[in-house]
Amino acid sequence: MFYGAVVWDPWLIVAQIVCLQCAYYLTLGFFLSILVWTRVSRMSLVYFLDFSSITASTVTGCAGYLVFMIERAKKCLDFSVTLFVIHLCFCMLYGGWxxxxxxxxxNGTVIAIMALLGEYLCIKRELREIPITRLRSNV
Structure with a gap:
């Protein structure tokens, strides 16, 4: 989707980071609405950004987004860590360290799973055979 022919394109990298961050929070919101909505009367940013609300039962992940937005296996770890560093900054601004x-x-486990699964999916996609059609007339 965003993969370009230019090796160093800072605007492309920023666009990928912003899209991945948005997809992360949309997915997190979806899972939180399913898992938390039934137990609380009102959803708030506390469930997104407050470190005390994260427990071992929290389920999130964006490895599938890496395949479509990043498209390169060697970049998956970089973008996974960047995603969670930005999330850490948001959490620190909202509720402290x-x-x-x-x-x-x-979060460490999710970074590892997201990076490894993203790399696996990207490698699997990169290794697909390229279909070559032959234009032959049937005479």
């Missing part, structure tokens, strides 16, 4: 060990374990 995350002091919960569970928050760090959950």
């Amino acid at each position: 995350p002091s919960s060990v569970t928050w760090w374990i959950v």
Whole structure:
């Protein structure tokens, strides 16, 4: 989707980071609406950004987005870590430094899973055969 022929394009990289960050928060919102909506009377940013609300049962992931937005296996780790560094900055602005060990374990695990699964899916996509059609007339 965003892969270009130019090796260094900062606007492309920023666009990929912004799209991945938006997709992350949309997916997180979807999962939180399913998992948390039934237990709380009102959803708020606390469930997105407060480190104390993250528990071992929180489920998120964006590895599938890496295939369509990043398209290169060697960039998956970079974009996964960038996503969570930006998320860490948002969490720090909202509620301070995350002091919960569970928050760090959950986010570290999600970074690893997202990077590894994203690389696997990108490699699988890159190794697909390129269809070559032969134009022959049946005479």
